[in-house]
Amino acid sequence: MNAVLQEVTNTLDAPLVARQLVHGYEGQNVLDGVDLGLTPGSVLGLIGRNGAGKSTLIRAMLGLLEPLSGSAFVFGEPALKLSDSAKSRIAYVPQQPEALAWLTAAQMLDFVGRFYPRWDAPFAKTMLERWKIQPNKLLAKLSPGERQRVDLIRALASQPQLLVLVLDEPAAALDPVARRELLRELALRAGESGTTVLFSTHIVSDLERVASEVAFLHNGKLLLRCGVDDTKERYGRLWIPAKMTAAAPAQSLSKRRNEDGSLSLIVERDAQGHWPEAATLPGARIDALGLEDLFVEIAE
Numbered sequence: 334m335n336a337v338l339q340e341v342t343n344t345l346d347a348p349l350v351a352r353q354l355v356h357g358y359e360g361q362n363v364l365d366g367v368d369l370g371l372t373p374g375s376v377l378g379l380i381g382r383n384g385a386g387k388s389t390l391i392r393a394m395l396g397l398l399e400p401l402s403g404s405a406f407v408f409g410e411p412a413l414k415l416s417d418s419a420k421s422r423i424a425y426v427p428q429q430p431e432a433l434a435w436l437t438a439a440q441m442l443d444f445v446g447r448f449y450p451r452w453d454a455p456f457a458k459t460m461l462e463r464w465k466i467q468p469n470k471l472l473a474k475l476s477p478g479e480r481q482r483v484d485l486i487r488a489l490a491s492q493p494q495l496l497v498l499v500l501d502e503p504a505a506a507l508d509p510v511a512r513r514e515l516l517r518e519l520a521l522r523a524g525e526s527g528t529t530v531l532f533s534t535h536i537v538s539d540l541e542r543v544a545s546e547v548a549f550l551h552n553g554k555l556l557l558r559c560g561v562d563d564t565k566e567r568y569g570r571l572w573i574p575a576k577m578t579a580a581a582p583a584q585s586l587s588k589r590r591n592e593d594g595s596l597s598l599i600v601e602r603d604a605q606g607h608w609p610e611a612a613t614l615p616g617a618r619i620d621a622l623g624l625e626d627l628f629v630e631i632a633e
């Protein structure tokens with residue numbers, strides 16, 4: 334168990350913790366023993382390719398599906414048996430909100446608001462105006478992007494302590510401007526109130542806009558987790574010429590043999606900030622990687 338998870342699991346009221354989650358469909362594993370912990374007030378962007386299992390992980394962490402094995406905790410309670418009090422502190426915005434589609438946006442917000450002790454009705458009203466969503470239009474008649482925005486308003490107006498958001502299919506829902514507005518609002522509100530946020534995406538720029546931390550989900554595992562601002566300093570692409578590959582480091586996040594026999598590896602600095610020794614081999618080269626390159630390299 335890594336140090337961050339250890340620290341979080343030691344905190345009884347940690348907002349969200351996954352321990353060794355395993356889940357799959359039709360005999361195929363999607364999550365292969367995922368450990369993840371969120372510290373209060375953090376904004377974690379979960380990134381992975383289409384179908385990597387981000388939604389599955391989020392649903393399992395919130396107790397919306399029962400994993401094949403492993404466990405999840407929300408505010409220290411087992412996710413599958415959450416108390417009403419814990420539920421009222423969580424807001425979840427799925428990819429395609431479907432609930433209460435026979436109500437208008439204003440009716441839905443009014444109805445839902447009654448269940449939340451800290452409901453911010455003026456905020457909900459202002460946001461509908463700001464995002465030019467007709468309050469008297471049936472939810473069923475809004476576009477998918479408008480629907481998702483109304484759902485984000487619902488989520489934020491409840492002033493949750495934990496906000497979980499799935500932003501995976503931009504083409505189906507939000508246009509780039511709407512996406513940016515939504516993320517800006519999210520960052521603003523989360524920053525003001527200290528809300529813990531987990532959101533999934535496959536768009537790297539989303540992370541750079543709002544996340545303080547990033548976790549990569551790939552092949553059922555969390556490949557790495559780090560501060561968004563650290564990645565440039567911390568990861569690099571190490572190129573080793575063909576005649577030197579015997580000296581390649583044993584540890585790397587990904588490894589690719591090129592046609593000319595040379596090796597490209599994604600490597601990490603050690604605790605003292607040093608690259609692996611192989612970076613000093615004659616002819617070897619190391620390039621620091623930004624988040625986008627890091628994601629592409631790892632997800633390949």
Ligand SMILES: Nc1ncnc2c1ncn2[C@@H]1O[C@H](COP(=O)(O)OP(=O)(O)OP(=O)(O)O)[C@@H](O)[C@H]1O
Pocket residue numbers: 358359363381382383384385386387388389390501502535
């Ligand atoms: N109910 C289900 N039955 C069968 N297979 C499923 C089910 N739900 C998800 N899957 C499969 O599990 C894998 C992970 O899906 P999931 O929706 O968790 O990924 P994701 O990372 O959120 O994807 P995306 O970014 O495309 O939204 C996919 O291959 C998907 O087809």
